Amino acid sequence: MKKDKRPSIPTKVKTNLWRASGGRCQFKNCNTPLWVHNATMNQMDKSYIAHIYAFSEGGPRYDKVKSPLLAKDFSNLMLVCDECHRTFDDKSKEKEYSADRLIAMKKAHEERIELLTGIVPNMRSHVLLFGARIGQHASPLQFHSATEAILPSYYPSMPRPLEIGLQAALEDHSVSYWRAEEENLLARFKSEVQYLKGKHETQHFSIFGLAPQPLLIKLGSLLSDLYDADVYQLHREPDTWKWLEHEHDVVHQIVPASGDSKVVALKFELSATITDDRIRRTLGKKCNIWSITHDNPNNDYLKSPLHLQDFRCQARKTFDQIKAQHGEDATIHVFPAMPVSTAIELGRVWMPKADLPMILYDQNRKNGGFFQTLIIE
Numbered sequence: 001m002k003k004d005k006r007p008s009i010p011t012k013v014k015t016n017l018w019r020a021s022g023g024r025c026q027f028k029n030c031n032t033p034l035w036v037h038n039a040t041m042n043q044m045d046k047s048y049i050a051h052i053y054a055f056s057e058g059g060p061r062y063d064k065v066k067s068p069l070l071a072k073d074f075s076n077l078m079l080v081c082d083e084c085h086r087t088f089d090d091k092s093k094e095k096e097y098s099a100d101r102l103i104a105m106k107k108a109h110e111e112r113i114e115l116l117t118g119i120v121p122n123m124r125s126h127v128l129l130f131g132a133r134i135g136q137h138a139s140p141l142q143f144h145s146a147t148e149a150i151l152p153s154y155y156p157s158m159p160r161p162l163e164i165g166l167q168a169a170l171e172d173h174s175v176s177y178w179r180a181e182e183e184n185l186l187a188r189f190k191s192e193v194q195y196l197k198g199k200h201e202t203q204h205f206s207i208f209g210l211a212p213q214p215l216l217i218k219l220g221s222l223l224s225d226l227y228d229a230d231v232y233q234l235h236r237e238p239d240t241w242k243w244l245e246h247e248h249d250v251v252h253q254i255v256p257a258s259g260d261s262k263v264v265a266l267k268f269e270l271s272a273t274i275t276d277d278r279i280r281r282t283l284g285k286k287c288n289i290w291s292i293t294h295d296n297p298n299n300d301y302l303k304s305p306l307h308l309q310d311f312r313c314q315a316r317k318t319f320d321q322i323k324a325q326h327g328e329d330a331t332i333h334v335f336p337a338m339p340v341s342t343a344i345e346l347g348r349v350w351m352p353k354a355d356l357p358m359i360l361y362d363q364n365r366k367n368g369g370f371f372q373t374l375i376i377e
Contacts, residue, residue, distance in 0.1 A: 007055055007071045017049065017079045022113040027084035028105045034081060048085040050078045052102045060091050061099045078106050115152055124202040125154035125230075127161040128193060130185075130219055131210030140234060140241075141210045149232050149241035150206045157202040164188035164219075172212055173366040178373045181215055189222050197227065205229040208241060213336040213343045214360035214373040220347020221376050231308065231348075233341035236300045243305050250294055250307040252314040256321060257288035262330045264322055264356075268346070269293035270301070270311075270338040279335055282361065282370045287333070288326070292318055302339045311342050312349050319355045332358045335370055350376065 025032040025047075034047040054062040055071045070076035088097035127150070131141045143161045150156070165188075166181055193205070207229050209216045223229055232241045257264070265287050267274045276289050292314055294301065302308065322332060336343060350358065357377035361370040 009049055009072055009077065013072060013074050013077065014049065016074050017077055018047075020074075020110045020113060021079040022117065023047075023079075024109075024113075025081040025084055026078045026106050026109040027080050027088070028108070030081060030084050031109075032081045032084075034079065046081065047079050048082060050080050050085050050089060052076050052078060052099050052106070058091075060089055060094045060097075061102075063099075075103075078102065116155065123154050124157040125150055125204040125206045126157050126193075126196065126200075126202055128164070128205050128207050129161045130164050130208070130216075131166065140239070141208060145241050146206065146208050146232070149208075149243070150230075154204065154206060154230075157200075162192045162196075162205075164192050166211055166215070171366075172362070173364045173371075178214070181212075182218060182374055185215060185218060185222075189219070193222075193227075203228055207231045207344060208234075209340050209344055210234065211340075212362055212373075213338060213340075214362050216340055216343035217334070217336070217347040217358075217360055218374055218376065220344040221350055221352075223344070223348055224350075224352075225348060229348075230305075231341045231344045233302050233308070233339055235303065244303040248303075250301060250304075250310060252292055252294050252311050254314055254318050254321070255291040255293065256325070257290050259288045260326055261286055261288045262326060263287040263333070264326050264330050265289045265333045265335060266318065266322065267291050267335040268338040268342070269297050270342055271297060271299040272337040273297055274335055274337055278369055279333075283333055290318065290322060297337070299339065302341060308341055308345060312345050315346055316349045319350065323356055326356075328356075330356055332356050334358050334360050336360070337363075347376070352377075 023033060023035050025034060035043060035045065037044050037046070051059070051071070052061060053067045053070055053076055054060050055067060056062070057064075057067075066076070087093070088102060127143060127146045129141055129143070129146065143156075146161065147156055164185060166184070171177060197203070205223070205227055207223070209219060232243070234241050235244060252270075263283055263286060265279045265283055267279060267289060269291055270293065273293075279289055280287060292311075319332075322330070336346075338346070357375065359372055360374045360376065362373045363370055
């Protein structure tokens with residue numbers, strides 16, 4: 001059988017392929033830049049224009065109707081690197097790399113390039129990661145996951161995140177752990193985040209945290225309302241940092257204490273309930289216990305930024321009500337059972353000049369229950 005002559009692709013179609021692909025290989029998960037030599041970094045054209053439906057009879061995915069019709073058509077062409085071209089242009093792999101599969105690859109790549117190149121400069125954001133095992137493959141706290149979460153509202157201002165991770169050398173039941181981690185957080189925040197305030201052209205921050213709740217609250221207090229920031233929540237079902245559709249209302253409820261003692265406990269029963277006896281074992285029987293809760297405490301209830309907005313409003317009201325009822329010289333003992341995003345936002349809504357000091361507690365089995373960790377004042 002005589003092999004058909006390869007059709008000459010019009011210049012306009014080639015230009016559109018380079019534009020739509022961003023000059024990168026369109027094969028799924030490759031994304032190799034096709035304008036530069038990998039080793040020397042010299043500029044060069046190392047692209048291949050591959051047919052989805054083969055132009056010649058007997059070629060991979062040949063279709064007697066579509067192949068002649070689409071031989072020079074943009075919709076039937078992919079810009080790829082040599083290695084990927086060889087991978088799916090092998091006749092023996094025709095079933096594995098069907099036309100439908102390649103069309104889907106091309107479509108997904110071009111949609112991603114269109115999205116990223118359509119972002120305007122004022123949509124940049126610093127991605128801040130705070131948590132254990134930053135940079136390790138097994139951790140859900142990764143730059144690419146954070147980037148997926150902020151798109152298309154924002155895109156990363158830099159090719160790396162701001163990492164202010166935990167030291168994790170000590171165990172969290174010791175006083176030394178909390179002292180060391182607080183010092184580390186203060187130092188890293190100053191070196192990685194604070195110096196950007198008012199100096200970098202990008203002033204928006206996207207916050208991702210996975211750490212013990214007292215440290216997340218401390219981080220929030222450092223950010224406060226002085227930083228233009230969006231806080232994100234890791235969801236379990238589905239497993240993503242991206243905010244989900246607003247499927248249901250969540251109404252956070254304030255349950256006030258009846259007395260006016262200076263020993264004030266504020267428990268956050270958002271991801272689980274906290275019985276009063278657990279708090280009284282720590283603070284004594286005469287403490288006054290406030291609560292912020294909702295109808296169904298569980299660890300995956302927070303799905304929408306509207307839920308987080310409602311939490312911020314109720315937390316702000318609670319701080320004001322506690323001060324009004326218990327006086328300017330009281331202290332709030334905080335017992336958290338809450339999602340990571342609400343812990344950070346709790347620190348952000350707390351106002352250092354207006355609100356009462358907070359003593360933060362953490363649940364630890366080795367210490368027999370809640371014990372004091374950090375103080376915010």
